[in-house]
Amino acid sequence: MKKLIAGIDIGGTNTAFGLVDDAGTVHAEGIISTCKYIDFDIYLQALRDAINQLIDKAEESFELAGIGIGAPNGNYYTGCIEFAPNLPWVGVLPLVEKLSALVPNIPIVLTNDANAAAIGEMIYGDAKGMKNFAVITLGTGLGSGIVVNGEILYGHDGYAGELGHTIASINGRECGCGRCGCLETYASATGIKRTVYKLLADHAADSELKNISYNELSAEMICTAAINGDTIAREAFAHTGEHLGRALANLVAITSPEAIFLFGGLVKAGKYILEPTKKAMEENLLKFWQGKIKLLLSGLNEKNAAVLGAAALVSSETITSS
Amino acid sequence: MKKLIAGIDIGGTNTAFGLVDDAGTVHAEGIISTCKYIDFDIYLQALRDAINQLIDKAEESFELAGIGIGAPNGNYYTGCIEFAPNLPWVGVLPLVEKLSALVPNIPIVLTNDANAAAIGEMIYGDAKGMKNFAVITLGTGLGSGIVVNGEILYGHDGYAGELGHTIASINGRECGCGRCGCLETYASATGIKRTVYKLLADHAADSELKNISYNELSAEMICTAAINGDTIAREAFAHTGEHLGRALANLVAITSPEAIFLFGGLVKAGKYILEPTKKAMEENLLKFWQGKIKLLLSGLNEKNAAVLGAAALVSSETITSS
Numbered sequence: 001m002k003k004l005i006a007g008i009d010i011g012g013t014n015t016a017f018g019l020v021d022d023a024g025t026v027h028a029e030g031i032i033s034t035c036k037y038i039d040f041d042i043y044l045q046a047l048r049d050a051i052n053q054l055i056d057k058a059e060e061s062f063e064l065a066g067i068g069i070g071a072p073n074g075n076y077y078t079g080c081i082e083f084a085p086n087l088p089w090v091g092v093l094p095l096v097e098k099l100s101a102l103v104p105n106i107p108i109v110l111t112n113d114a115n116a117a118a119i120g121e122m123i124y125g126d127a128k129g130m131k132n133f134a135v136i137t138l139g140t141g142l143g144s145g146i147v148v149n150g151e152i153l154y155g156h157d158g159y160a161g162e163l164g165h166t167i168a169s170i171n172g173r174e175c176g177c178g179r180c181g182c183l184e185t186y187a188s189a190t191g192i193k194r195t196v197y198k199l200l201a202d203h204a205a206d207s208e209l210k211n212i213s214y215n216e217l218s219a220e221m222i223c224t225a226a227i228n229g230d231t232i233a234r235e236a237f238a239h240t241g242e243h244l245g246r247a248l249a250n251l252v253a254i255t256s257p258e259a260i261f262l263f264g265g266l267v268k269a270g271k272y273i274l275e276p277t278k279k280a281m282e283e284n285l286l287k288f289w290q291g292k293i294k295l296l297l298s299g300l301n302e303k304n305a306a307v308l309g310a311a312a313l314v315s316s317e318t319i320t321s322s
Numbered sequence: 323m324k325k326l327i328a329g330i331d332i333g334g335t336n337t338a339f340g341l342v343d344d345a346g347t348v349h350a351e352g353i354i355s356t357c358k359y360i361d362f363d364i365y366l367q368a369l370r371d372a373i374n375q376l377i378d379k380a381e382e383s384f385e386l387a388g389i390g391i392g393a394p395n396g397n398y399y400t401g402c403i404e405f406a407p408n409l410p411w412v413g414v415l416p417l418v419e420k421l422s423a424l425v426p427n428i429p430i431v432l433t434n435d436a437n438a439a440a441i442g443e444m445i446y447g448d449a450k451g452m453k454n455f456a457v458i459t460l461g462t463g464l465g466s467g468i469v470v471n472g473e474i475l476y477g478h479d480g481y482a483g484e485l486g487h488t489i490a491s492i493n494g495r496e497c498g499c500g501r502c503g504c505l506e507t508y509a510s511a512t513g514i515k516r517t518v519y520k521l522l523a524d525h526a527a528d529s530e531l532k533n534i535s536y537n538e539l540s541a542e543m544i545c546t547a548a549i550n551g552d553t554i555a556r557e558a559f560a561h562t563g564e565h566l567g568r569a570l571a572n573l574v575a576i577t578s579p580e581a582i583f584l585f586g587g588l589v590k591a592g593k594y595i596l597e598p599t600k601k602a603m604e605e606n607l608l609k610f611w612q613g614k615i616k617l618l619l620s621g622l623n624e625k626n627a628a629v630l631g632a633a634a635l636v637s638s639e640t641i642t643s644s
Contacts, residue, residue: 082610083610131478132477132478133478144576146576148470148471148475148477149470149471149473151471153470153576153577154578155454155470155577155578155579156453156454156455156578156579156580157578157614158578159578159610159611160576160577160578161576161578162575162576162578162608163575163576165575165608166571166572166575166576167568167571167572167606170568177608177609178609179606179608246489246492249488249489250488250489250572251576253484253485253487253488254466254468254475254482254483254484254485254488254573254576254577255475255477255482255576255577256476256477256478256479256480256481256482256483256484257477257478258478284489284501286484286487286499286501287499287500288404288405288481289481292479
C-alpha cells in the first residue's frame with residue numbers, strides 16, 4: 001500500500017492541507033477555516049475529520065505515514081504553538097500532544113511556517129543539495145528559516161530564525177511584538193502597506209493607491225500597481241528592498257549562506273522586490289561576499305509550498321512505498 | 323608516551339603557543355614575534371623551531387599529537403589565512419599546507435581566533451555541556467564564534483560569525499573593512515577609544531584620559547579610568563554596551579543561544595561593560611527571551627584562552643594517553 005504524508009499549513013485565516021508522496025506530488029488538497037474556531041479542541045477535531053475525508057475520497061487506498069505541520073510560533077522541540085499573535089487561541093497550545101490523541105500511532109512533527117518553507121525548498125525546491133541557506137517568508141510578518149549544515153537552525157529553545165524581529169531602525173515603527181523598529185514593520189505585506197501610506201503622506205505624485213483605504217489595501221494591489229508603473233508603488237518596493245537587503249547582509253555576516261530565497265506574497269512583484277533588495281544587500285556585504293551570495297525567488301509553486309514544506313518535515317524515509 | 327597538542331594563537335603583534343593535554347593543562351608555553359617576519363615562510367620556520375625547542379625542554383618526553391591554530395581570517399575549510407588586515411603578509415596564505423611540509427604526519431587544524439575561543443570555552447571553559455552559545459571577542463576588532471548544535475557555525479564558505487561587521491549605525495563610523503557603521507567601530511578596543519574621543523569632544527567634564535594621545539590610549543587605560551570613577555570612561559563603556567547589547571539582541575533573534583560569553587581585553591572592565599550591554603540586550607529582546615539568555619564573562623583564564631582554544635580544535639580523541 002502506498003504511503004503518503006499529510007502536510008498541514010496553519011495560517012491565521014485558513015488551514016491548508018494536502019496528501020504528499022516522497023516525490024513531492026500533492027495527491028489531494030483541502031482547506032478549513034482557522035479563525036472561525038474559537039475552541040482549539042473543536043478546531044483539531046474538524047481538521048482531523050477533513051483529513052480523513054480527503055483520505056476516504058482518494059483515488060487509490062493508501063496508508064497515512066505521518067503528519068507534518070507548519071504553524072506560526074510552532075515549536076519543534078515542544079510540539080506546541082506558543083503565543084502566536086495571529087491565531088484565535090491564546091497561550092501555549094500542545095498541538096502535537098492533542099492531535100496525537102485524535103490520530104494515534106502516527107508520527108506528528110511541528111515547526112514554524114518559515115522553517116517548513118525552508119525544509120520544503122531543500123527537499124522539493126531549488127535548495128536541493130544546499131547545506132547552508134535561508135528562506136525569507138514575506139507574508140503578514142517576516143519569517144526566516146535558516147539551514148546550517150543541512151539542518152534547520154532551531155537554537156537552544158526552538159525559536160531561532162526571528163530575523164523579522166531584528167531591529168531595522170532604532171526607535172522606528174511600532175511592531176505587534178510591543179517593540180519598535182523591527183524589520184517586519186518595513187519588509188512584509190504589512191510593512192509595505194505602511195510604507196505606501198508614508199509615501200502618500202510625503203509626496204505629491206498621483207497614484208492609483210490613493211483610492212484605497214488602509215484596511216482594503218493588500219500587498220497584491222501594491223504589486224499590481226508597481227507592475228502597472230505606479231511610481232508610489234515602485235518607490236514602496238524600493239524602500240522595502242533597502243531595509244530587507246541591509247538585514248540580509250547582516251544575516252550573511254552571521255551565518256554565511258550559499259543562497260537566500262524570498263518566498264510569499266510580496267514575491268509576486270518579481271524584479272520590483274528582488275532588484276532593490278539585491279542592491280542593498282550587495283552594498284552592505286563585506287567585500288569578499290560581494291557577488292557571491294545567490295538571492296533568488298523561491299523555486300516552489302507558492303500555492304503548495306507551505307503544504308509541501310510541512311509534509312517534508314516528516315522524514316522521507318517513512319514514505320518509501322512498500 | 324603521553325600525547326600533547328600544540329595550540330597556536332597567531333596575533334598581529336605576537337604568536338603565542340603552548341603544549342596542552344586533554345584536561346586543558348598547559349605544560350609549556352612560548353611566544354615569538356609575528357610582525358617582525360615580513361616573509362611568511364621564514365615566520366613558519368621560526369614557529370616550527372620554537373615549538374621544537376619547547377618539546378625538547380619539556381620535563382617528560384611526549385608525542386606531538388596535533389597542532390591547532392587560531393588566526394585572524396583563518397579559514398577552517400581551506401586551511402588558509404585569507405586577506406587578514408592586521409598581519410604582515412598579504413593575500414591568501416596556505417598555512418596548513420606549508421606547516422604540514424615542515425611538520426609532516428601531524429594533523430593540523432586552522433580556524434579564526436573567535437571560533438578557537440568558542441571551542442576553548444566549550445571544551446575547557448564555562449560552556450561545557452552547552453550546544454548553542456556564542457563567544458564575542460572584544461579585541462582590536464570584534465569577533466564572534468557561534469556554536470550551533472554543538473558545532474562551530476562555519477556557513478557555506480567558512481566565514482560565518484562576522485558579527486563585528488553587521489551594521490550597528492547606518493552611515494556610521496568608517497571601518498577598516500571599507501564600509502561604514504560596522505559594530506566593531508563601536509564595540510571593540512578600537513571602538514571604545516573612538517567613543518572616548520567623541521565624548522571628550524562633546525562634553526566639558528574633566529577626565530584623566532585628556533592627558534593621553536589617541537595613539538597612546540589603550541582599552542586597558544579606559545578600563546582603569548572607569549574603575550577609578552572617571553565619568554568619561556564610564557560613559558564610554560555605557561555607549562559601547564548600548565551598541566553591543568543591541569547587536570547581541572539581533573544575534574539572539576537569529577540564532578537563539580543559551581548563553582553569550584564576552585571575551586578579550588575590554589572584559590577587564592567587569593561590570594562597566596557587562597551591565598550596560600545586558601541592559602541594552604534585554605531592552606531589545608523579544609519578550610519571550612527577556613531574562614532567559616545568559617550574558618557572561620568568559621570562564622577561561624584570558625592569558626591561556628586563545629592557546630587552549632586552538633589546542634581544542636584538534637579532536638580530544640587524539641590526545642588520550644597511551
